[in-house]
Amino acid sequence: MDNKRxxxxxxELFIRSDQYxxxxxxxxxxVHAHTTVKDNNVLHALKYSAFDKVMNLFPDSHENKKDxxxxxxxxxxxAVAEEFLTDVKTYVIPFKEITDKKIQKLFPKAKKLKVPPxxxxxxxxxxxxxxxDIRSERKYLIFDYQDRLIGIQGTFTESIQGxxxxxxxxxxxxxxxxxxxxxxETYTNRxxxxxxxxxxxxxxxITLDKLNNFISILKK
Numbered sequence: 001m002d003n004k005r006x007x008x009x010x011x012e013l014f015i016r017s018d019q020y021x022x023x024x025x026x027x028x029x030x031v032h033a034h035t036t037v038k039d040n041n042v043l044h045a046l047k048y049s050a051f052d053k054v055m056n057l058f059p060d061s062h063e064n065k066k067d068x069x070x071x072x073x074x075x076x077x078x079a080v081a082e083e084f085l086t087d088v089k090t091y092v093i094p095f096k097e098i099t100d101k102k103i104q105k106l107f108p109k110a111k112k113l114k115v116p117p118x119x120x121x122x123x124x125x126x127x128x129x130x131x132x133d134i135r136s137e138r139k140y141l142i143f144d145y146q147d148r149l150i151g152i153q154g155t156f157t158e159s160i161q162g163x164x165x166x167x168x169x170x171x172x173x174x175x176x177x178x179x180x181x182x183x184x185e186t187y188t189n190r191x192x193x194x195x196x197x198x199x200x201x202x203x204x205x206i207t208l209d210k211l212n213n214f215i216s217i218l219k220k
Contacts, residue, residue, distance in 0.1 A: 008090055008091065012091065013091055013092065013093045013094075014058070014065065014091055014093070015088065015091045015092045015093065016092070016093055016127070016208070017092060017093075017095070017124060017125055017126055017127045017202065017205070018127050018205045018206055018207055018208050018211075019057050019206075020088065020089060020092045020124070020125075021203060021204070021205055021206045022053075022054070022057065022206040022207070023054050023057075023069075023085070023088060024085055025206055026050040026053055026054055026072070027050070027072065027075055027081045027084065027085060028081070029046070029050065030046060030047060030050055030072070030075050030076070030081070031075065031076070031077065031078055031081050033046050034076045034077070047072065047073040047075070048073060050072055050073075051069060051070065051072045051073055054069050054072060055069060068087070068088065068091070069088075071084050071087075072084070089124060092124040093124075094123035094124045094126075095123040095124075095126040095127070095128075095129065095144060096144045096149055098118065098129070098142070098149065099118070100115045100118065102149070103115050103142065103151070106142060106149060106150070106151030107140060107151050107153055110133075110136065110138075110140070110153060112135070113133065113136075113140075114133050114135060116129070116131040125202055125203065126202050127202055127205045127208065127211060128141060128142060128143045128144075128166070128198070128202065128211065129141070129142040129198070130142070130194075130198030130201070131198060132156060132196075137155070137156075138153050138154065138155060138156065139153070139154060139155070139156035139174075139176055139194075140152075140153045141153070141154075141176075141198075143211070143215055145212070145215050145219075150215070150219075152178055152215075152218055153178065154176050154177050154178030154179070154191055155175075155176070155177050155178075156174050156175070156176050156177075156196075157174050157175045157177075158172075158174040158196060159173055159174050159175055159193060160172075160173075161173065162193055163193070164193060164194050164195045164201055164204070165192035165193055165194055165210060165213075165214050166194050166195065166201055166205065166210055166211050166214055167195060167201045167202075167204035167205045167210070167211075168204075168210045169195075169201075169204040171195045171196070171197070171200060171201070171204070172195065172196045172197065173193040173194060173195055173196060174193065174194065174196050175191065175192075175193055176191045176192065176193070176194045177189045177190070177191035178190060178191055178218055180218055180219075190217055190218055191218070192214060192217070194214075
């Protein structure tokens with residue numbers, strides 16, 4: 001990776017984390033196909049199908065962005081795929097900057113809140129921040145919603161494997177319930193099943209549709 005890629009400006013970053021996961025999904029499918037499919041015509045079609053699907057994520061992209069993704073049609077082996085994904089990741093927009101102090105402000109009623117180690121997080125791999133606080137027996141979620149950070153906390157009851165309402169994948173999930181305002185002086189519990197492991201959940205998110213729907217239900 002050259003120095004230019006290490007010094008990209010914010011206005012050069014254009015890929016969301018969920019879009020990067022979608023690209024990774026397409027790339028991994030191509031690598032897998034080259035280990036199982038022998039028909040060159042089928043492989044050719046799969047490559048251009050993957051390229052088209054990725055380009056559809058960026059309908060207003062310029063030619064220089066198209067050049068970045070055009071390398072997809074050259075991918076056949078894991079080593080090439082990893083190099084391509086490393087290159088593409090440099091264009092990913094990291095999750096909005098946040099500090100321990102900002103997190104405390106998002107959850108003003110949570111006393112002695114145990115904040116997760118932010119220095120160990122790869123913010124380019126996050127569509128949201130989530131963690132479970134054993135002391136309070138509550139799960140905390142931070143979303144970048146409508147261009148501002150919001151914090152939602154709730155109870156979390158572990159369940160069996162099922163479909164997560166954030167990433168839409170089959171994982172170890174639990175019932176997250178948050179007490180939200182439903183009127184001037186009334187509150188109600190709302191929530192759904194979400195992944196127990198928020199890191200795994202983030203890696204599974206290939207679109208923000210489900211996540212935004214989840215937030216809208218809690219923010220009504």
